[in-house]
Amino acid sequence: MSETNRSTGTQLVKRGLAEMLKGGVIMDVVDAGQARIAEDAGATAVMALERVPSDIRRDGGVARMSDPEMIEAIQEAVTIPVMAKARIGHFAEAQILESLGVDYVDESEVLTPADEAHHIDKWAFTVPFVCGATNLGEALRRISEGACLIRSKGEAGTGNIVEAVRHLRSILGDLRRITQADAAELFDWAKQLRAPLPLVQEVAETGRLPVPMFCAGGIATPADASLVMQLGAEAVFVGSGIFKSDDPAPRARAIVEATTNFADPTLLAKVSRGLGDAMPGLEIGSLETRLADRGW
């Protein structure tokens, strides 16, 4: 058979995978065993990393890309997409992850940044990237660098949903406000947001980001997943919230069911029963390091 004219790594193909992950739960896993538990529970993808954010927070030190051997073991263990994290600005880590065939790279503030001025030029890659954002300007800057999926950052490893809510409300609130701006005001919006004018004009017209927006950072219960989905997130990332809880498998499944049925309180009550203790939470005011402040 003759070779057809296939285009890989296009924006449509990259954003397309994010479309397929909507309404689902992406779970942080540190080994093949956890990856299988996540897949059994109905995760749409797993994020392979060496330590979950709450352990990174506890241990301190420099957090880096995971060992390729560990990532490959997770790829072998599951059939769902496997994502992995690279440090902010560390394009060499991203190149390695791409060569391993990971399905999405997360340029993540949870790892220690490698560049304090520049993010990765994500247009240069075939593999798609997800990036965190705390506000609309940050989201648009990441998209202008080639990110195909935005996640609100929240505060990873805390089990505290308050920052995720703050960031979602900030992004979605500004999206609502910017649609009311007239053409002249958009120049100032672009300046305030430190984002490219054409992208600012585009979101002012459509009222939404040009890529999907998911939520991360602090989701620990089915109710948390419902809250952020009702606020406007299109899917959720759960980091420490599953494998730092008392009984990960039932909690993972409950969060999956809650994300599908986020607007059905009766069902949410049913799936929230008897899950044991959630991960211990942290007050934001008591944190030594605010991970969400990383990124520029």
Add this chain to the structure above:
Amino acid sequence: MKVGVLALQGAFASHAAMLGGAGATPVEVRRADQLAEVDALVMPGGESTTMSMLLDVTELREPLADRLADGMPVFGTCAGMILLAVEVLDGRSDQRSLGVIDLDVRRNGYGRQVDSFETDLEVEGLDGTFHGVFIRAPLVERVGPAVEVLAEVEGRPVLCRQGNVLVSAFHPELAGDARIHRRFLEAAFASGAGTA
């Protein structure tokens, strides 16, 4: 005509927008009572393992199998195609499919996300080409005698029909072209769906 979109997970909103644009009334289906009210159903792309698990916990699997056995028109894309096929290769060992179109499909048979691609397709019965978007797409490994192949990529079927069951390995809901959705609706209407 009320057309359900299975909304357990995945690209259901894009399908609903396509169906609305093509003149149908899209209805999100997450429960058996919602399924009972629709004349036809679209099963979107997403993760087939997730959807399969949710079909069980929402107790939708049996009513869905009953409606399909009764001949309800259905259009499955990507993960939807996997769920409707007879056999799934490289899936999870406990993965169960509905078996209403005589195909064997290999999950992620075109490779990982870095191998996901776009290409123009010749589709039987459509003028001009159709832009096919393939995301970690399933590969058809066997085609039963009753299955009509409507489009191919390198000799492998990517759009197939058997009776009221239409499946695609690609994502027509992402290409901004409603011709395949429209064709599904016309065939569903012609088969008597939505006329009762």
